[in-house]
Amino acid sequence: MTESTTVPTGASTTASPVLRLRDIHLSFGDHEVLRGIDLDVSAHEVVALIGASGSGKSTLLRTVNLLERIDDGQIFLQADDISDPRTNADAVRARIGVVFQSYNLFPHLSVLDNITLADRLVHRTPKAASEKRALELLDSVGLADKARAFPDRLSGGQQQRVAIVRSIATEPELLLLDEVTSALDPELVGEVLELVRALKSRGTTILMATHEMAFAREVADRVAFLHEGRIEEIGPPSRVLRAPERERTREFLARFLPPS
Numbered sequence: 001m002t003e004s005t006t007v008p009t010g011a012s013t014t015a016s017p018v019l020r021l022r023d024i025h026l027s028f029g030d031h032e033v034l035r036g037i038d039l040d041v042s043a044h045e046v047v048a049l050i051g052a053s054g055s056g057k058s059t060l061l062r063t064v065n066l067l068e069r070i071d072d073g074q075i076f077l078q079a080d081d082i083s084d085p086r087t088n089a090d091a092v093r094a095r096i097g098v099v100f101q102s103y104n105l106f107p108h109l110s111v112l113d114n115i116t117l118a119d120r121l122v123h124r125t126p127k128a129a130s131e132k133r134a135l136e137l138l139d140s141v142g143l144a145d146k147a148r149a150f151p152d153r154l155s156g157g158q159q160q161r162v163a164i165v166r167s168i169a170t171e172p173e174l175l176l177l178d179e180v181t182s183a184l185d186p187e188l189v190g191e192v193l194e195l196v197r198a199l200k201s202r203g204t205t206i207l208m209a210t211h212e213m214a215f216a217r218e219v220a221d222r223v224a225f226l227h228e229g230r231i232e233e234i235g236p237p238s239r240v241l242r243a244p245e246r247e248r249t250r251e252f253l254a255r256f257l258p259p260s
């Protein structure tokens, strides 16, 4: 029996997963924030992490990108054990796209330069090829006319869409989205969610933390409900988010309760 079939993570396909988390533990001082997480994300799958504020969603995403080092367990990206301390973190990060809550664009670079920077520096893609691809991506999200603009000339929703375009410009194997709509005014949320929907339809493999329950229901193949550092429930949105009262309670908790 292979390792990927020994843990009941509820993965929806039998293909080798893009990401495998095995018994992940992580503490900050005395506070054990991740308490034995097992999770597979298959190719082209969208998995949404939901849970109250402080349940460990962001921390889990940060461990995958090696921004936090785990205390115990293993993280596999494709066949590679990236939790091995000898792993080159920069090489791993070049394979994973990340978008955080605040857009984090470089303010002194144009939209085009923001998008092409990693491709040119990390992947050594020639400037012309990198810009051609970036312009195609911008065009596909309706932002081609902003290519030469600087971030401060864009709305929050436009900045976040550029950040997402930047994260996929290098064609990462996995995309991590951490509350990508939380910092936005409500009227700007829709355009960002629309872009995530488009990524899903292109087959991007996504692990995302979200408080947007309706969105998780619509876009996620599976939803993982985190509670106090453990995955309490995982499965199709129709099952995990089945009770409207529970959904509302979770949304309320996630938005308003301070981290424990």
Ligand SMILES: Nc1ncnc2c1ncn2[C@@H]1O[C@H](COP(=O)(O)OP(=O)(O)OP(=O)(O)O)[C@@H](O)[C@H]1O
Binding pocket: 028, 033, 051, 052, 053, 054, 055, 056, 057, 058, 059, 060, 179, 209, 254, 259, 260
């Ligand atoms: N660098 C750190 N040092 C100490 N404690 C931390 C650190 N990062 C996170 N924590 C704690 O870990 C717990 C989990 O935080 P995390 O940000 O992962 O939760 P979350 O589920 O993403 O919350 P939210 O929905 O509010 O973003 C919280 O109690 C938080 O205070």
